Amino acid sequence: AQFAARQAAKEDYTRVVNSLKECYEKIRPLEETYKFDHFFSPCLTDAEFEAKPMVLLLGQYSVGKTTFIKHLIGRDFPGIRIGPEPTTDRFVAVMHGDQDQTIPGNALCVSADKPFTALSKFGTSFMSRMEASVCNSRALEFMTLVDTPGVLSGEKQRIGRQYDFPAVIDWFAGRSDRILLLFDAHKLDISDEFKTCIEALRGHEDKVRVVLNKADSVTPKQLMRVYGALMWSLGKVTGSPEVMRVYVGSFWDVPLRQDHENRALFESEAEDLLSDLRSLPRNSSLRKINELVKRARHAKVHAYIIAHLKAQMPTFFGKSSKQQNILKNLPQEFSKVAQKHQLALGDFPNPEGFRRIIQDYDLSKFPKLSEKAIRKLDTVLTEPIPALLRELRLHDPDDGTGP
Amino acid sequence: AQFAARQAAKEDYTRVVNSLKECYEKIRPLEETYKFDHFFSPCLTDAEFEAKPMVLLLGQYSVGKTTFIKHLIGRDFPGIRIGPEPTTDRFVAVMHGDQDQTIPGNALCVSADKPFTALSKFGTSFMSRMEASVCNSRALEFMTLVDTPGVLSGEKQRIGRQYDFPAVIDWFAGRSDRILLLFDAHKLDISDEFKTCIEALRGHEDKVRVVLNKADSVTPKQLMRVYGALMWSLGKVTGSPEVMRVYVGSFWDVPLRQDHENRALFESEAEDLLSDLRSLPRNSSLRKINELVKRARHAKVHAYIIAHLKAQMPTFFGKSSKQQNILKNLPQEFSKVAQKHQLALGDFPNPEGFRRIIQDYDLSKFPKLSEKAIRKLDTVLTEPIPALLRELRLHDPDDGTGP
């Protein structure tokens, strides 16, 4: 029964991904016609639609990030290194595959079938600190886990890393469906560097969960103090008034002592964390749908803007100076477009950014707006996508955020 | 044995108080000669030296402040009111005495034998919201407990109170040896008004302890969340990076269920809190000694300043204009005094404040400085006070801050 359920979930997920790809095929022509990818973000690749929910693990060194992954996937992954000293020295995307294999960073960022091609922008010194570790595990069928180098303190972190660590974290955080912050109950000293790292997660608070690991290595009373101190510091560091969910336990293969005072608590916490991770595929589908809807709305607005500006261009002479003139008053032009086509001003781009890019184009060279392309995009928004959302809600009324 | 120990502690305490009073008698003549009380703070009264350590209880309504006091002193106190609705409508100083009695605020602030005479400055509408409740209880032999009206939310708090609530809290906080912030595990909603009240405790963080009361009314797992949420919010509200000690338990006369999962924890927490309160008399002695030392240093500096300024006055004519001139450059005069007598500039008053008060005096009317009075003051600082401090340390090497 469990296997059947998993199989069904997998098929659901594949169906959503395929529907989304089909939807995007109806939007893409309009994007290409009006160079939307130059204004907004590159056209989506199949690998991005197919990407499994991504879970990012962050923490100071030796808190048990790598051990956590090993425990979750039930096996060693290629290249795994665990130890009491700083061990993991790179970002490792632990991904599903039938054959065990590690893919070095340079190869990874040119693999069109993996969602990491954009990482090349962080340069070669980052690429040598990134790899994918492919292996076969049931847990990996539903998610990709990203192991990270433990945050060190002082100069080792700030100068020792040859790449922009916070920027890389930010990139991964944006693409992750869940961010797990691990802490060690046995040595809870939050370094300034890790604080900076937590602050870099601003805006992604909804994805963040906290794990207070190795909780069985202190007495229940000590644990209470440690947990309290953790909440105290987190409350100070994060902007959000909402309390972050903390899972307290010991996440590795060594079984808990039978008579441990907190046994029941730790077991229930582990179960909560697992069911949170199990809900990710569904949440990830929701996230992808939402992002596609957002993209489609922006693409439509973008097409209307270009068409509107182009319509004001003269047929033969004085194009260049006329274009200069038109671009002078973009906010006003945007308002006209919004009014004429009943579009939300919130879907309009920032006029400054738009002007900077459009300057390099000749407005008159853009083709005329095809009402058919717009209608095609509109049908996507009004039919298949609402159907997908309905389906997801029907299949699982739980909101997936756990207790 | 316990009785003997208590008796000994009581005698120690009385001895310290008496020594301090004797010390002050050697300082007071110098204070009076140079009107130090007008510049710094009123001369100390016997009641202030004799005042027991004061414990201030603060919290939103119905968290169990009054019940906590009843539990601690082992009996009802005169005028006690307990109930699920806002009940305590005034500040109640629960004090030791052989005969049960309540003393209304207006009588209290003219009772020279009670340390509340300074409260009259908060006006009559406050006086009608203040009283002392005197009764016989062993716990009260060592401390005075101050019950307070529960902090309400919204207009009921801001407008309903006819006096300056935060200012009154600040007055009590300054004179307390311990401030207990009570929270109800069963309804942990920290109102903006209570946040303001906590913020008003800034500068007194070292005195603050937190009680998470009624902790047995939720499951252990819920308790963990509530405790975490409390720490999260407290971390945000208070400035200090140091984590406040929170005592988790249920502080009333109803016994805990025998099989309660957290029984051992709650019992150990209650024991910790009690031993913290038991350490107060010693800490209170330390505080009084420190304050007397501070006062003596300021009084000495004050005497030197006046003598220095007076020495520059002409004997017969042009006094008034000369005095104006001298007062123009007080910071420079202060430096001279500091250098001449090797005094720390940190012990000097604020020049602005000093000028405002000295203006009303004729400098030439002050008597000449008696080196004998200064030596008398110096002997206090170099002999009886260091001896007292040594004695306190010998008697109890524990630093009294608890685990």
Ligand SMILES: Nc1ncnc2c1ncn2[C@@H]1O[C@H](COP(=O)(O)OP(=O)(O)OP(=O)(O)O)[C@@H](O)[C@H]1O
């Ligand atoms: N739940 C646990 N309880 C006790 N010890 C643990 C637990 N998990 C891991 N450890 C131990 O902690 C040490 C560090 O583990 P691990 O290498 O997984 O940490 P890490 O966070 O990946 O460190 P790094 O940042 O250096 O890669 C190892 O010795 C490991 O055996």
Ligand SMILES: Nc1ncnc2c1ncn2[C@@H]1O[C@H](COP(=O)(O)OP(=O)(O)OP(=O)(O)O)[C@@H](O)[C@H]1O
């Ligand atoms: N430890 C406890 N566990 C459960 N209930 C309690 C506990 N302590 C007090 N209560 C109940 O909570 C209610 C409020 O108690 P109490 O009047 O002592 O609170 P208070 O903080 O003094 O309120 P106020 O601010 O209105 O004076 C009463 O019904 C009391 O019986």
Ligand SMILES: [Mg+2]
């Ligand atoms: Mg590691």
Ligand SMILES: [Mg+2]
């Ligand atoms: Mg009360």
